[in-house]
Amino acid sequence: MKRASLLAMVLISGGLAACQTITAAEQRSADEVRCRSYGFRPGTDAFAKCLLDVDLARSAARLYRFEQAGGPGWGYYPYGGRPLFW
Numbered sequence: 001m002k003r004a005s006l007l008a009m010v011l012i013s014g015g016l017a018a019c020q021t022i023t024a025a026e027q028r029s030a031d032e033v034r035c036r037s038y039g040f041r042p043g044t045d046a047f048a049k050c051l052l053d054v055d056l057a058r059s060a061a062r063l064y065r066f067e068q069a070g071g072p073g074w075g076y077y078p079y080g081g082r083p084l085f086w
Helices: 002-017 024-037 045-068
Strands: none
Touching: 024 045
16 A cells, blocks of 8 residues: 555656746746857847747747647637637
8 A cells, every 4th residue: 555655646746747837037048048059149139039039939839739729719619710709
């Protein structure tokens, strides 16, 4: 019984660890590393544009995933296309 509860706790904690999200500061740091790897120097207009482009690409990917999931209702719309409130 003790092993079963220990195994359950390990599996639950492992599952919860997989659900971690990235903070805004961590995301910004990762974006800066990415732009520096492209050869842009911090403090320049090109670096700022790179950060903007990376953020816009992430937003577009998020929107694409949202739309592929079916939008806000995630269900069938009887009249096709978009729901009535859009």
